[in-house]
Amino acid sequence: MKKIEIITRTFKLDEVKTALAGIGVKGMTVNEVKGFGRQGGHKEVYRGAEYQVDFVPKIKIDVVVEDDFAAQVVEAARDAARTGQVGDGKIFVSPVDEVVRIRTGETGDEAI
Amino acid sequence: MNPTDNAFILICAALVMFMTPGLALFYGGLVRSKNVLSTIMHSFMMLGLVSVLWAVIGYTLSFGSDIGGLIGGLDFAFLQGVGMDNAGSPADNLPHLTFMIFQCMFAVITPALISGAFAERMKFGGFMVFSTLWLILVYAPMCHWVWGGGWMGEMGALDFAGGAVVHMSSGAAALCCAILMGKRKGHGSTAFIPHNLPMTILGAGILWFGWFGFNAGSALAADGVAANAFVTTHMATAAAALSWIVAEWFHGGKATTLGAASGAVAGLVAITPAAGFVTPMWAIVIGLCAGVICYGGIMLKNKFGYDDALDVVGIHGVGGTFGALATGVFATVGADGLINGNAHQLWVQFVSVVATWAFCFVMTFVIFKVVDATVGMKANDEEQDKGMDIAEHSETGYQW
Numbered sequence: 001m002k003k004i005e006i007i008t009r010t011f012k013l014d015e016v017k018t019a020l021a022g023i024g025v026k027g028m029t030v031n032e033v034k035g036f037g038r039q040g041g042h043k044e045v046y047r048g049a050e051y052q053v054d055f056v057p058k059i060k061i062d063v064v065v066e067d068d069f070a071a072q073v074v075e076a077a078r079d080a081a082r083t084g085q086v087g088d089g090k091i092f093v094s095p096v097d098e099v100v101r102i103r104t105g106e107t108g109d110e111a112i
Numbered sequence: 113m114n115p116t117d118n119a120f121i122l123i124c125a126a127l128v129m130f131m132t133p134g135l136a137l138f139y140g141g142l143v144r145s146k147n148v149l150s151t152i153m154h155s156f157m158m159l160g161l162v163s164v165l166w167a168v169i170g171y172t173l174s175f176g177s178d179i180g181g182l183i184g185g186l187d188f189a190f191l192q193g194v195g196m197d198n199a200g201s202p203a204d205n206l207p208h209l210t211f212m213i214f215q216c217m218f219a220v221i222t223p224a225l226i227s228g229a230f231a232e233r234m235k236f237g238g239f240m241v242f243s244t245l246w247l248i249l250v251y252a253p254m255c256h257w258v259w260g261g262g263w264m265g266e267m268g269a270l271d272f273a274g275g276a277v278v279h280m281s282s283g284a285a286a287l288c289c290a291i292l293m294g295k296r297k298g299h300g301s302t303a304f305i306p307h308n309l310p311m312t313i314l315g316a317g318i319l320w321f322g323w324f325g326f327n328a329g330s331a332l333a334a335d336g337v338a339a340n341a342f343v344t345t346h347m348a349t350a351a352a353a354l355s356w357i358v359a360e361w362f363h364g365g366k367a368t369t370l371g372a373a374s375g376a377v378a379g380l381v382a383i384t385p386a387a388g389f390v391t392p393m394w395a396i397v398i399g400l401c402a403g404v405i406c407y408g409g410i411m412l413k414n415k416f417g418y419d420d421a422l423d424v425v426g427i428h429g430v431g432g433t434f435g436a437l438a439t440g441v442f443a444t445v446g447a448d449g450l451i452n453g454n455a456h457q458l459w460v461q462f463v464s465v466v467a468t469w470a471f472c473f474v475m476t477f478v479i480f481k482v483v484d485a486t487v488g489m490k491a492n493d494e495e496q497d498k499g500m501d502i503a504e505h506s507e508t509g510y511q512w
Contacts, residue, residue, distance in 0.1 A: 044305060045364050047374060047410050047423060051303035 001096040001109065002070040006061040007033065008081040008089035013059050019080035020063060023072055026112065029062040039086040058089060064096055066109050113198045114205040120334035121210050127325025128217035132159055132224055134318025139228050141311030142422050144304060146499025147232045148509040154227035154239060161240060162220045165247050167191050170219055171212050173252035174260045175202055181263035184256045203332045214329060215255070222251055222278045228422030229286035233296045233496055236504040238489040245479045246285065250472055254281050269464035270447055270457065272341065273330035275385025275436045276468045283429020284472035286420055292480050293489060295419035297496040309369055316373035320349055323380045327387040340445060341387040344395035345380065351399025352379025359407040374427065378406035381431035382438065389443040398438045406431045436461050
C-alpha cells in the first residue's frame with residue numbers, strides 16, 4: 001500500500017477531489033497547511049513596512065491506495081492540480097505498512 | 113441656557129463616546145490575533161476608569177477655578193456644584209453637566225490613544241495604574257492650560273478641539289512609553305502582520321463619524337462655527353485619505369486599505385486644532401499635507417528603532433504637531449494666522465507645541481518609571497509568546 005500526499009494550491013482542492021473520485025479513490029483526508037518551496041513566500045506591505053511572508057497557505061490531500069493503483073492516482077492528481085505556474089506544489093509517495101479499519105478490524109488492502 | 117445647544121452638545125458627547133470603541137476596533141484589527149482582546153480592553157476600559165476619575169477629580173483639576181495658570185482648584189471635586197443649570201458652567205449656554213460630560217469623552221479617548229504604542233506587551237494592571245496617574249498628572253493640567261483658563265489659552269494658543277490636549281499629548285506619551293518599554297519579543301525578526309484589517313477599517317470609519325461630535329461639538333453651540341468645523345473636519349479627512357494612498361502608491365507601489373484608513377485618521381488629527389479657525393478650502397490643504405507628512409511620520413520608528421506598535425507617534429504626535437502649526441498658518445475664521453499677516457500666531461503655536469511635547473514627555477517618563485518599579489509595565493517573553501489575551505485575561509478572541 002502507498003500513501004500519496006498531494007500538497008497544492010487551495011483552489012485546486014475541488015478539481016483534485018473530483019479527479020481522484022473519478023478513477024475510484026474511495027476516501028481522502030484534507031488539511032489546510034502552510035509552507036514554501038523554491039518560489040519562497042510573498043511580500044506584504046503595512047504602512048510602508050515590508051514583511052516577507054515565508055509560509056504560503058496550501059492544502060494537503062492524503063490518500064492511501066493499493067500498490068498497483070498508486071501510479072494512476074499520482075497521474076490524475078498531477079494533471080488536476082497543474083496550472084504550470086510556480087507554486088503548483090508537490091506529490092510525495094511513501095510505503096504504508098499497515099491499515100486497520102477501526103469499525104470492523106479489517107486490515108491491509110481490505111481496510112482501504 | 114439654550115436648549116438647542118444643549119441637545120446638540122449631548123448628541124456630540126455621545127458621538128465622541130463612540131470613538132473609543134471605534135478606536136478599540138481600529139487598534140484591535142492591527143495586532144496579532146492572540147492580542148486582540150487585550151488591545152480592545154485598553155480602549156474599552158478607559159470608558160470605565162477615566163469616566164469615574166473624571167467625575168471624582170479630573171474635571172475639577174481641568175476646569176476648577178484657576179490656580180496660577182497651571183491647574184484647576186477642587187471646587188468641582190466629586191461633581192459638587194455641577195448641576196442641571198448653567199451655574200458655574202464654562203459655557204453659559206449649556207447645563208454644567210452637559211459641558212462636563214462632553215469633556216469627559218475627550219478625557220476617555222486620550223489615554224486610550226497612547227495604548228497603541230505599547231500594544232502586544234503591556235501588563236493590564238500596569239496599564240490601569242499608568243492611565244490613572246497620566247490622566248491626573250498630564251491630561252488634567254494640559255486640559256486646564258488650554259481650555260480651563262490656564263497659561264496656554266491665556267497666551268492665545270489656538271486649539272479648537274484638542275490638537276495639543278488630546279493628540280500631541282498622547283503622541284508625546286506614546287514616544288516616551290515606546291522608548292522606555294522596549295520592543296516586542298521578536299521585533300525585527302518576526303512579521304507583526306495585522307490580523308483583521310476589515311475590523312481596522314470599520315474602526316476608522318467609526319472614528320471619522322464620531323469625530324464630527326469631537327470637532328463640531330467643540331463649538332459648544334449649534335451654530336455656524338459648528339457647521340464650519342463639521343465641514344473642515346470632513347474635507348481634511350477626505351483629502352488626507354487621498355494623499356496618503358497617493359504617497360504610498362508612489363513610494364510602495366500599491367494603494368492599501370490600511371493606508372486609506374491611516375490617512376483618514378491623520379487628517380482627522382491634523383484638522384482637530386484648526387477645525388473652527390480655517391475655511392473648508394484651507395482644510396483640504398491641511399488634509400493633503402497631513403496625509404503625506406504622517407506617512408513620513410510612520411517611517412520615523414524604522415529610522416530611530418523604537419517599537420511604537422500601532423504608530424501613535426507617527427499619526428497623533430506628528431499629525432497633532434503639524435495641525436497645531438498649520439492652525440497658526442491658515443487661521444482666518446475668528447482668528448488670524450500667518451496668511452492673514454499675523455506671524456505672531458505661528459510663534460504662539462510653536463511655543464505651545466514645544467511646551468506640550470516637553471511637559472507630556474517628561475511627566476510620562478516619571479509616571480512610567482514609578483509604575484514600572486511598583487506594579488510593572490511590560491509582560492515577559494513567555495507571556496508575550498502566549499499572547500496577552502491568555503496571559504492577562506484568560507480569554508481568546510477567536511475559537512477556531
